[in-house]
C-alpha cells in the first residue's frame with residue numbers, strides 16, 4: 001500500500017526515507033520513479049511499477065482550488 005504524506009513531511013524525510021515494495025525492491029525515494037502530476041508527486045517501484053509513495057503538493061487545498069477557479 002502506498003504511503004501518503006504532504007510536501008512538508010516529504011521535505012523533512014526525503015534524505016533518509018526508505019521505500020520498500022512487495023516485490024522485494026528497496027531503496028531511497030530518489031531511486032524510485034518519481035512522477036510529478038498537477039497536485040501530487042508519486043513514486044513507483046522501478047521493478048514492478050507498484051505505487052509506493054504519494055506526496056500531496058497542495059498545502060492548502062481550499063486556496064489552491066480558489067486559485068485554479070480564478071485562472072479559468
Ligand SMILES: [Zn+2]
Nearest residue numbers: 021023045048
Ligand atoms: Zn515492486
